[in-house]
Amino acid sequence: MNQAPTNSDVLVLGAGLAGVSAALALGGGYRLIERASRPGGLCRTEVRDGFAHDITGHWLHLRDPDVRALVNDVLPGGWLTVQRRASIWSHGVFTRYPYQVNTQGLPPAVVAENVLGFIDAHLGEKGRELRERVPHNFAEFVLRHLGAGIARNFMFPYNEKLWTVPASELTIEWMGRFVPRPTLEQVVRGALGLEGDAEGYSATFLYPREGGIETFVRALVARLPRAPECGVRPLSIDPIRKVAILSTGEEVRYRAVVSSIPLPEMVRLVGGAPPSVLEAAGLLRAATVTYVNVAARDVGAPPWHWVYLPETKLRPYRVGSASAAVPSVAPPGFRSFYVEMSGREPVPPAEAERAAIEALLAVGLIGSPADVRFAHVRSIPQAYVIHDRAYGAARSAVRAWLAERDVLVAGRSGNWEYSSMEDALLAGRQVARQLKR
Numbered sequence: 001m002n003q004a005p006t007n008s009d010v011l012v013l014g015a016g017l018a019g020v021s022a023a024l025a026l027g028g029g030y031r032l033i034e035r036a037s038r039p040g041g042l043c044r045t046e047v048r049d050g051f052a053h054d055i056t057g058h059w060l061h062l063r064d065p066d067v068r069a070l071v072n073d074v075l076p077g078g079w080l081t082v083q084r085r086a087s088i089w090s091h092g093v094f095t096r097y098p099y100q101v102n103t104q105g106l107p108p109a110v111v112a113e114n115v116l117g118f119i120d121a122h123l124g125e126k127g128r129e130l131r132e133r134v135p136h137n138f139a140e141f142v143l144r145h146l147g148a149g150i151a152r153n154f155m156f157p158y159n160e161k162l163w164t165v166p167a168s169e170l171t172i173e174w175m176g177r178f179v180p181r182p183t184l185e186q187v188v189r190g191a192l193g194l195e196g197d198a199e200g201y202s203a204t205f206l207y208p209r210e211g212g213i214e215t216f217v218r219a220l221v222a223r224l225p226r227a228p229e230c231g232v233r234p235l236s237i238d239p240i241r242k243v244a245i246l247s248t249g250e251e252v253r254y255r256a257v258v259s260s261i262p263l264p265e266m267v268r269l270v271g272g273a274p275p276s277v278l279e280a281a282g283l284l285r286a287a288t289v290t291y292v293n294v295a296a297r298d299v300g301a302p303p304w305h306w307v308y309l310p311e312t313k314l315r316p317y318r319v320g321s322a323s324a325a326v327p328s329v330a331p332p333g334f335r336s337f338y339v340e341m342s343g344r345e346p347v348p349p350a351e352a353e354r355a356a357i358e359a360l361l362a363v364g365l366i367g368s369p370a371d372v373r374f375a376h377v378r379s380i381p382q383a384y385v386i387h388d389r390a391y392g393a394a395r396s397a398v399r400a401w402l403a404e405r406d407v408l409v410a411g412r413s414g415n416w417e418y419s420s421m422e423d424a425l426l427a428g429r430q431v432a433r434q435l436k437r
């Protein structure tokens, strides 16, 4: 027998940071539905044998004063402010991040190629054509602003590993604050070892003193007036009747939906999308990240928080270590590492583990495979949304169709974007405010 639908003013889908932030800002009148067994989404932490591994690196970079106030309010005294130690491993040496202003230490021929390429891009004859027009894609943007040397030695190989497509297929809107554009003086000084590394979007970050990034999620969730309902997902959403059917069998009548679940999936859940919208949703692509949580003996290697790996001979694009920033996330005498690799599909576990250990060995973060206590392979489907030529129009078409049906989207997967934890918190708050108005 069918029961009458229950009522919820706003149905919030997904209890990652965006969904939790939306619920917090709504302050009541919502149901927060989460498919996983606990909230947090990408900000969950796996605790095992005294190691706390996040879903790769999760460092909190803040620029918004209200978010900073929220962060301190929910976890007072619970944060460490960490000065970034990030590097690039290339030609057998570490150079500091950002690559473009710290090339000293690389083989002289590489440094020369980088500096001369930069000069050419900004002043030379070869760079003129690109200087006189707007770049059409990320490859042109890099050649225009950083030059052919930095493009060839770092920007192209690193980004192509991460995004899984050639740099010429990527557009330029996504990069915003993520790609520093230095001056010639900074590049030259960096080539001579005179430039500090305080550049880039992430010179300092916050990280919980204990327990990994999920400590933050738990503190936020504790403030919610109504707890997330975990292990539940929507089976379908009828945008005409405004009724969602949940996997528990319950029917929920709503006024609006806030969705932080992957955008293409949301379109399929909402009934009645026309072929043009379904086609647009089908054009939205993302790279899957396979990552390996490694627990290893501390061999006294440099305590980098993360290391970019542009060279194609190593499968991963980055390795990092939370315990290098906050030793409490690994037992004494040990270090925790994450090793990330991108692809269209998850990398098979045995291959991922082998590639991870090979990379840690190559950069000297472990001394031998015997230093490894465990290596656990995990994956993140749809980790990096691919900002290709189809992306902008396809995403707009999908979002507009959903908005007309009172489905508002927020967050990294929800809004199908390249964005940070802070962005997810801001987006959740913003849609809640919109609904309250």
Ligand SMILES: Cc1cc2nc3c(=O)[nH]c(=O)nc-3n(C[C@H](O)[C@H](O)[C@H](O)COP(=O)(O)OP(=O)(O)OC[C@H]3O[C@@H](n4cnc5c(N)ncnc54)[C@H](O)[C@@H]3O)c2cc1C
Pocket: 013, 014, 015, 016, 017, 018, 019, 033, 034, 035, 036, 039, 040, 041, 042, 043, 055, 056, 057, 058, 059, 060, 061, 232, 233, 234, 260, 261, 262, 265, 289, 380, 383, 384, 410, 411, 412, 413, 414, 419, 420, 421, 422, 423, 424
């Ligand atoms: C590899 C990687 C590294 C990152 N590193 C950093 C970093 O160092 N610093 C930083 O600021 N940001 C980082 N980010 C970004 C950050 O993780 C995200 O921006 C943020 O956590 C996104 O939160 P969200 O709520 O939008 O999405 P999510 O965390 O993905 O939450 C979505 C939630 O929806 C749930 N869900 C999915 N489908 C359904 C369904 N059908 N029904 C119900 N629930 C569903 C999921 O289980 C999940 O809990 C990183 C991201 C990745 C992928």
